[in-house]
Amino acid sequence: MxxxxxxxxxxxxxxxxxxxxxxxxxxxxxxxxxxxxxxxxxxxxxxxxxxxxxxxxxxxxxxxxxxxxxxxxxxxxxxxMDGDRVMATLQRHMVQSGGVQCGFCTGGVLISARDLLEADPTPSREAVKTALSGNICRCTGYRTIVDAVCGAAEELSQ
Ligand code: FES
Ligand code: FES
CATH class of the missing domain: 3.10.20.30 (Beta-grasp domain)
Structure with missing residues (x-):
């Protein structure tokens, strides 16, 4: 036992x-x-x-x-994280950009992305790639995920 x-x-x-x-x-x-x-x-x-x-x-x-x-x-x-504006914006951009496919990696990606935007609300594309470098995705090829985080950052900073 x-x-x-x-x-x-x-x-x-x-x-x-x-x-x-x-x-x-x-x-x-x-x-x-x-x-x-x-x-x-x-x-x-x-x-x-x-x-x-x-x-x-x-x-x-x-x-x-x-x-x-x-x-x-x-x-x-x-x-x-219901009601978290940064997370909600990231989630919407992930869906819109095609950054979610099987979804297995998505929770971890979103936690890492949110952490990045808390520290750096207007990250460069390279900074996004670096911040997500510890999150492996087998489906998307990453471009759509990076697009989503950049898009969310842009929307949140307006
Ligand atoms: S399950 Fe924890 S890092 Fe892969
Ligand atoms: S969406 Fe399938 S592992 Fe990332």
């Missing part, structure tokens, strides 16, 4: 207590115990970026982050 450990953290603005497997990663806890499914299990080795979420406002690889390290910290996922 898997030994479970109780952890307290803030998830999308709400205090939660979750019983999760001892030594579980944040990705495991989010998907298996909290049914937060926007964070995807791709490589599970810190490479693809599909699991990216925010911890205390900073993007992290949930597959490399132990849940125990999140005790008392604030975790934010796509599920908690």
């Amino acid at each position: 898997v030994k479970k450990v109780l952890h307290s953290l803030t998830l999308n603005g709400e205090e939660v207590q979750v019983a999760t497997a001892a030594g579980a990663t944040l990705l495991q806890t989010l998907r298996e115990d909290l049914r937060i499914l926007s964070s995807k299990r791709g490589c599970n080795q810190g490479v693809c970026g599909a699991c990216t979420v925010l911890v205390d406002g900073t993007p992290v690889r949930a597959c490399l982050t132990l849940t125990a390290r999140c005790e008392g910290h604030a975790v934010q996922t796509m599920e908690g």
Whole structure:
């Protein structure tokens, strides 16, 4: 039987207590115990970026982050970003530009893109490419994703 450990953290603005497997990663806890499914299990080795979420406002690889390290910290996922203007604008541009195909990478891409626009509201195309370089997409060839982020930045800065 898997030994479970109780952890307290803030998830999308709400205090939660979750019983999760001892030594579980944040990705495991989010998907298996909290049914937060926007964070995807791709490589599970810190490479693809599909699991990216925010911890205390900073993007992290949930597959490399132990849940125990999140005790008392604030975790934010796509599920908690309803009403976020920057995210909503990014999402609309991603759909319009064709930056979403299978969608597996999309949550992580959007978290990284939003983080970029928070730090640099008017990024160059090169800066967008650099910011998204840790998010692998097998479908789009990236151009449409970069178009979407540049388009969203332009709209948000007007
Ligand atoms: S699943 Fe975490 S980086 Fe790929
Ligand atoms: S849209 Fe399929 S992996 Fe990016």
